[in-house]
Amino acid sequence: VNPASGREAVVVGAGLIGTSIGLALTSAGWTVHLRDRLLSHARVAETLGAGTSEPAVSREVELVVVAVPPRVLGDAIGHALSSYPQATVTDVGSVKAGVLDALWDAQPGLERYVGSHPMAGSQHSGPLAARADLFADRTWVIPPHRRSAQASVQTVRDLVAACGAREIVMDVEEHDAAVATVSHLPQLMSTLTAGLLTGVPASHLALAGPGLRDVTRIAASDPQLWEQILSANQAAVLERLRAVQTELDAVIGALAGDSGSAGEALRASLERGVEGTRKIPGKHGRAPATYGQVVVEIPDTPGALGKLFADVGAAGVNVEDIAIEHDQVRQVGYLALSVTPDQVEALDRTMRDGGWDVQP
């Protein structure tokens, strides 16, 4: 017997996110009822296997997922709390504080509301773009509030688990500040970059490479949705944009040669960018690994390096990275071999035994 069988959920809003949640919950054994202002969306979601468009018996519903645009989110959550008196109600909105504030004073049943925010999406929208694995291995933030019931928090955790996502519990205000930095600012930077392409001749755009495509991919996202998200997180987004404005002014000043040390200022900006990329955790949210290094002098004879690579290969250790380093004074080069800390000793010994000049 499927552990979730008999559990009933309602998904309000059969767009990309709602339909994907419907697919994941259905796969996990839940009975899912789909609702959408646009009947055609509910019909398509149903056809894709995300649930049924038949209405639920309201007292039997354990979970309502409200997946509607930010502008109507507060009303839809309030309506769900009233319509499904036994249900935990969650939403998937990108910004949390404003909605909670609007409900705080007068909304009955608020202990059954626990917000959530799956950190997944797409530049595409609508139920046809939905996928059951949209949330697999993605971060999904749960920001409970002071009055949230523990049982409701657990039900939302079950939802996150059914979707295969990684749960992070986080304060509402922290969440909104974090998404301003990791989601809303990059969206606007992508938008600004892509926006400048509108007046550009096709012959220039023929030179576009993967760099431009990467930077502008998310600029293709739904403008109506993003206008609402950005407006809902106005203060935090403005703070980030003003920081960009200051830095952009500095880069323009540096490049225009306003100061005597133009190159240095520009380089400092570029270096800060490199440093920023290193702070982003790896694909699956792990912290960047720390490795030990064995540094071997590169011999000044043709062919010798081939033997060195062969010896490294034969050492039986898993080399994670190889980098070339230089001694500018002695004009010699080194290979820095990165391995997990427990393998450093074995590699060091093998290389010395092979007659290589290993740095202490």
Place this chain on the structure above:
Amino acid sequence: VNPASGREAVVVGAGLIGTSIGLALTSAGWTVHLRDRLLSHARVAETLGAGTSEPAVSREVELVVVAVPPRVLGDAIGHALSSYPQATVTDVGSVKAGVLDALWDAQPGLERYVGSHPMAGSQHSGPLAARADLFADRTWVIPPHRRSAQASVQTVRDLVAACGAREIVMDVEEHDAAVATVSHLPQLMSTLTAGLLTGVPASHLALAGPGLRDVTRIAASDPQLWEQILSANQAAVLERLRAVQTELDAVIGALAGDSGSAGEALRASLERGVEGTRKIPGKHGRAPATYGQVVVEIPDTPGALGKLFADVGAAGVNVEDIAIEHDQVRQVGYLALSVTPDQVEALDRTMRDGGWDVQP
């Protein structure tokens, strides 16, 4: 017999680009001599199979590829023209006008110089990151100048073909304006976005998704190289940055509610971004395809849409895209099926024959 056998090339600068070119030319049958200020780079490139570090007999060299940092490019090109009196000399620099201007008046042999610019690279650098297929299917710009000899242009074309790239011949000034838009501006926007992450708590960065990673990927590129590229294309880059500055000021004003129509101004920016992404040619440089559409009303009964999808599948046409459209007045939905223009009639007939309500 390999058509290129007997042809000799020198690659000056055994970094990512030079070593990748050495690998591609060697695969195509050329004899490649590798030179680098850092002997260890030349040795690593040699070990990887990009050529030999033995010096060439200068009069036998047909092609010199100068793959050194922008700052020393002019000198290196001049030196190559003098050292290899029979050779066509090209470079792979990202900016073209300044170098040519510096050589124009006094450099002997300038008819043997034809610049080039492969639109490929990586956030990684050095010979260890090199790949023989780095340029496969990528755009490679050839900007000949007024005095370029036809034979030299042809030799550079042979280089581009040996690397498997797609050649675009383009005026020097046009090239520099184009790369400011499609390469240098996105680089700085990525840098600015990543730079703001340096002061951010790790708990916030744990929420990072693929959007942030895409936007900031190229910010990890070599700051020293990019400082030189941006400085070399100062005027064109400044023009683009000032356009961003204006647009950023407008977005900040809109979000801060400075005008009465804040939402509209923000939406206009977001929509311009979407429009910009649509102007970028497809992965292989093809223009976006134009399709014909067959629009079918979505029936208001459960299960019917499944039969509609099945009928579309059975129609034997290749559906390129399916989108949902709505009639807000009649509150009905439509499926817009995109097919190549020659298949519209067949799909239209099949759907009508199946009893579906097809829009005229």
